[in-house]
Amino acid sequence: MTDSAPILQFATAEDALQSCNRRLVDVVDALLSQGIAIRGELWLTVADVDLVFLGLDLLLANPDRLQRTVPDTA
Amino acid sequence: MIPIGLAREGPVLSPCCALSCAGLHLVCAPRAMAGDARSRVRLHLAAMRHCETFLPLPPAAVIAIDEALAWCGRRTNALAEEIDRLGRQRQLTVSARLVAPSLPDAAETGAGWLRARRDASAHRARLRTVLTQMMSLLGEVRCIPGRLQDEVQVNLLVPAAETHPVLHELHERLRIGDALWSACTVTGPWPPYAFISWETA
The missing domain is CATH 3.30.70.120 (Alpha-Beta Plaits)
Known part of the structure; x- marks a missing residue:
């Protein structure tokens, strides 16, 4: 717990838009909070013959976010 | 032009324009003014003050005008209900x-x-x-x-x-x-x- 009193601020929508300066760590934090889905496909082909397919599905997110998003199937 | 929201009727803040579709207005903004999500939010705030039935599209969404018009045509009643529910x-x-x-x-x-x-x-x-x-x-x-x-x-x-x-x-x-x-x-x-x-x- 902190000893300092809670800070309460009110801002108009325009002021909130203006004061959106973020550090990089905040941006990464926000991305993880919302979740990131990355899908990629790589085909290795020689002389029109498909040799290797590499598929990638990557979901990166805060577990709390996933628990709220995935519907309850029970 | 980029669609930024829907309205029942009413004036549209210049330089935005409204395309009529099945009784609804598809409010569009010049691409140069609506290039990113933050710019679109600014336009939403201005449009909201100017037209009381205006409802914005999601700020992160960029939808082609023809697709937006087709969507309005397909979902006219549901969209009108949403505008009536939340417009004010x-x-x-x-x-x-x-x-x-x-x-x-x-x-x-x-x-x-x-x-x-x-x-x-x-x-x-x-x-x-x-x-x-x-x-x-x-x-x-x-x-x-x-x-x-x-x-x-x-x-x-x-x-x-x-x-x-x-x-x-x-x-x-x-x-x-x-x-x-x-x-x-x-x-x-x-x-x-x-x-x-x-x-x-």
């Missing part, structure tokens, strides 16, 4: 940051770190419940995950005409403070972004 409503957003957790010596270990995360998650849930109860007496409430991990965001839907009294009431309730949060920011009035449910099918 505003959103106030309360973002509260958790009190920094006290980290015992055990936090230096893996188990301590896990316990700290578990405690923070429980703390966030408590904060969400407290804010929701506090605000639900003032209007419809919807929670969404905060932008940051240690933040809780609660959105309040209020009639446009009651925005200022509700802001005053919020100030009275929140200024008392609570041991649960270290900082609390109230922003708005916004268009009711968190409450709009556009039929996209």
Whole structure:
């Protein structure tokens, strides 16, 4: 717990838009909070013959976010 | 031009224009003025003040005009109902940051770190419940995950005409403070972004 009193601020929508300066760590934090889905496909082909397919599905997110998003199937 | 929202009728702020479709107005803005999400939010705020039935499309969405017109044609009734439901409503957003957790010596270990995360998650849930109860007496409430991990965001839907009294009431309730949060920011009035449910099918 902190000893300092809670800070309460009110801002108009325009002021909130203006004061959106973020550090990089905040941006990464926000991305993880919302979740990131990355899908990629790589085909290795020689002389029109498909040799290797590499598929990638990557979901990166805060577990709390996933628990709220995935519907309850029970 | 880029579609930025829908309206029943009414004047459109220059240099935006309105394309009529099945009785609705598809409000469009010049591409140069609506190139990014923040610019579109600024346009939404201006349009909201200018036309009381205006409802914005999601700020991050960029939709082609022909697709938007086809969508309006397919979903006219549902879209009109959404405009009627929310067109004169505003959103106030309360973002509260958790009190920094006290980290015992055990936090230096893996188990301590896990316990700290578990405690923070429980703390966030408590904060969400407290804010929701506090605000639900003032209007419809919807929670969404905060932008940051240690933040809780609660959105309040209020009639446009009651925005200022509700802001005053919020100030009275929140200024008392609570041991649960270290900082609390109230922003708005916004268009009711968190409450709009556009039929996209």
